[in-house]
Amino acid sequence: MRLMILLALLLVSVSLSAQTQGAIKRVCHVSRFELAVACIKKYEGLHGPKHHPYVGYGHKLLPGERFSPKMTERQADALLRSDLRKLCAMFRGFGRDSLLLAALAYNVGCGKVMKSRMYAKMRSGNRNIYRDYVDFKRWNGKIVPSIERRRKMEYLLLFTP
Numbered sequence: 372m373r374l375m376i377l378l379a380l381l382l383v384s385v386s387l388s389a390q391t392q393g394a395i396k397r398v399c400h401v402s403r404f405e406l407a408v409a410c411i412k413k414y415e416g417l418h419g420p421k422h423h424p425y426v427g428y429g430h431k432l433l434p435g436e437r438f439s440p441k442m443t444e445r446q447a448d449a450l451l452r453s454d455l456r457k458l459c460a461m462f463r464g465f466g467r468d469s470l471l472l473a474a475l476a477y478n479v480g481c482g483k484v485m486k487s488r489m490y491a492k493m494r495s496g497n498r499n500i501y502r503d504y505v506d507f508k509r510w511n512g513k514i515v516p517s518i519e520r521r522r523k524m525e526y527l528l529l530f531t532p
Contacts, residue, residue, distance in 0.1 A: 404459075406528045407474045408451060414521040415478075417447055429477065430454055465493060471504070471529040478521075479507055501526060 415429035420440040424432040427447030432438060438450065458473035461481065465472055472493075476484045484490055489503035504526050508519035 403470055403529055403531075404455070407455060407470055407525075408448070410521070410525055410528055411451060411455070411474060411477060412448075414517070414524075417444060427451060467531045468493060468498070471525065474525050474529055475504070475507060475522075483507075498532075501530075504530075 412428050418425045418427060418429060418440070423440055426432060426438045426440050427442055428451045430438065430447075430450050438446075442450070455473055455477060458476050458481070459469050462469040462472040462476070472484060472490075487503065487507075489500045489506075492498075492500055492503065505519060505522045508514055508522055510518060
């Protein structure tokens with residue numbers, strides 16, 4: 372069955388003109404930043420009043436911040452993007468890995484990331500970090516399968532070899 376589907380896709384792709392294929396690639400291209408935003412939204416969900424002190428898509432309220440827990444999806448999206456850009460800037464020294472570190476820090480906090488073995492490995496130039504990255508799968512000391520799935524998805528989407 373899979374072979375039949377693959378053959379059908381191959382025939383369709385061969386029959387498409389080069390111009391059509393180029394248009395499809397432009398429509399299907401999504402930036403890594405957009406992938407990070409979508410991944411965070413999927414796993415965080417939109418927080419409501421019962422999730423205080425978290426608002427939007429997992430933004431933790433800081434002293435002096437006055438964001439409403441009843442913010443719209445549009446406001447939550449803007450806040451997420453702003454937070455993620457700040458985190459990317461914080462990790463800019465890691466180049467192509469800055470977004471991966473930013474996505475992790477968005478969820479677990481900058482302090483945990485910067486104190487980790489993975490961070491030390493990356494600072495020394497060692498990019499063999501899959502196991503260390505996915506090891507951020509615990510909550511209150513217990514392994515949480517959904518967090519593990521999230522880490523694997525983030526790594527798959529955001530790590531560039």
